[in-house]
Amino acid sequence: MLAARRDRAAQRGIDLAEQLTPAVTVGDRGLIESLVTNLVDNAIRHNHPALFSRGTTRPEA
Known part of the structure; x- marks a missing residue:
């Protein structure tokens, strides 16, 4: 998703x-994708x- 927006941002x-670490999330996948x-x-x-x-992203401690 970020890769698709890099040109427009540039x-x-x-x-x-981005600093993305795998993190478990609970919720509707489509809604979370829309949020991000x-x-x-x-x-x-x-x-x-x-x-x-x-x-x-990071897991909550």
């Missing part, structure tokens, strides 16, 4: 960074150029 001068997609799209749409947006 065109806006935004670097998408919306977060990334909003980061691209509303960030200022020359900034970055970082996504991180």
Whole structure:
């Protein structure tokens, strides 16, 4: 999903960074995918150029 949005982010001068560690999640897979997609799209749409947006996943301690 991030790979598909990197070009659009780069065109806006935004670097998408991720630090993804496998983490178990409970919920509807489609809704979770929509949530993450919306977060990334909003980061691209509303960030200022020359900034970055970082996504991180990790298990809760």
